[in-house]
Amino acid sequence: MASELCKTISVARLEKHKNLFLNYRNLHHFPLELLKDEGLQYLERLYMKRNSLTTLPENLAQKLPNLVELYLHSNNIVVVPEAIGSLVKLQCLDLSDNALEIVCPEIGRLRALRHLRLANNQLQFLPPEVGDLKELQTLDISTNRLLTLPERLHLCLSLQYLTVDRNRLWCVPRHLCQLPSLNELSMAGNRLAFLPLDLGRSRELQYVYVDNNIHLKGLPSYLYNKVVGCSGCGAPIQVSEVKLLSFSSGQLTVFLPAEVKAIGTENDRVLPLQELAMRSLHHTYHTFLKGGQQLVLWLTAAPPSVCRHLTY
Incomplete structure (x- = not known):
């Protein structure tokens, strides 16, 4: 298995591959072959889904400087390290289904990032630096332990899809109503008791899902002409x-x-x-x-x- 892995990486280096697939390899550590010598300078997309990785190397950006997409879905990573902030060309980062407890503030340095997926982890908060991701279009932080969202999230002016299902949110920051590009907002399965009255005022926002918030007592009138999911909300009538x-x-x-x-x-x-x-x-x-x-x-x-x- 190790020799096959080394051969795959060596071929990618010699032939200057832009895509490298290392899914389902039962990897417990980041392959040293990837970090050898000058690394893979031409690599743009790295797929390492469904392994057993627990950490990322500190010199990742130095060895893979042109990385645009990094897929680490279904590993055992606990912390998003500071080194991630040096991947300045990164546009897509998928860390869903890990064991994440901390996302470092340096993630705010990923100014080219467009898609960030952190679903199915153990996050209790997001750093406010997430608001520095001006190009971010998709943010999926469903199935975590979030009690609230960072207020600076409204500075993500390109954000179109925000998914916060199955967390522990009890309120929605009113600043989210100011997101000019937000098209779909999903907050199903939380502990919401009310929504900001301005929610839905933006013409861009067309889809709002708040299903299974049993304490939610009503919907803002601006949502009347939107597509709204609200099953399992409120108290049943007699x-x-x-x-x-x-x-x-x-x-x-x-x-x-x-x-x-x-x-x-x-x-x-x-x-x-x-x-x-x-x-x-x-x-x-x-x-x-x-x-x-x-x-x-x-x-x-x-x-x-x-x-x-x-x-x-």
Whole structure:
């Protein structure tokens, strides 16, 4: 195995390969052959997924100075070392599924970085220097232990996709609403109780996912025209209300589903999820009418906040 590895690296050096694949090699240490002599000066993409690496060498940037993409998915790396900041041409860094506890501040020196993936680790915080990544477009920090996000994150002016699912967030910094390029924000499975009222004000933001935040009481009104995922939020409405609200046509009877949540009030300036559900029922009602089918809508004791959103 070792001789085969050395041969692979030697061929890459002699033929000046730009891509090197060292996935599934059961490597416990960074190969010395990669760091030998002048290293691999022409290498741009290094794939070392699903090994058993625990550290990265301090002279990585010196030996691989033109590295653009580094894939270290599924290893056992605990710390992102200071040396990572010297890979000045790096555009993509994947450290998902490791054992990361610390990301060094020097990561902010990766000014060319566009994609940073740190999902499935043990991070409790991100250094504020992440805000120095002006070219960053994708940031995936899902399935960690984050309690909050760095306020300087709003300085990532190119950020388009932010994924923070399955952490321990209890609030969202209002500064995130200022991200001018953000198109998709996913914060499912956290501990959010509220969202900034400005969230969704940006025209660029089109997709927001906050599913399974059981304490979330409402959605900002700016999210009305966005694609929103919010299942598993808020408190379930009473069973009696569910049974009293239905519409039927022939053998078809549709009840207000139990997973619909009654959250938010007009005073909160939020759009209740109950309203979103009723708009869907209203659309279905008119679809039946256009199809020439006879549809009877029974509303015997629905909450007033629901009835206002149905016209017939």
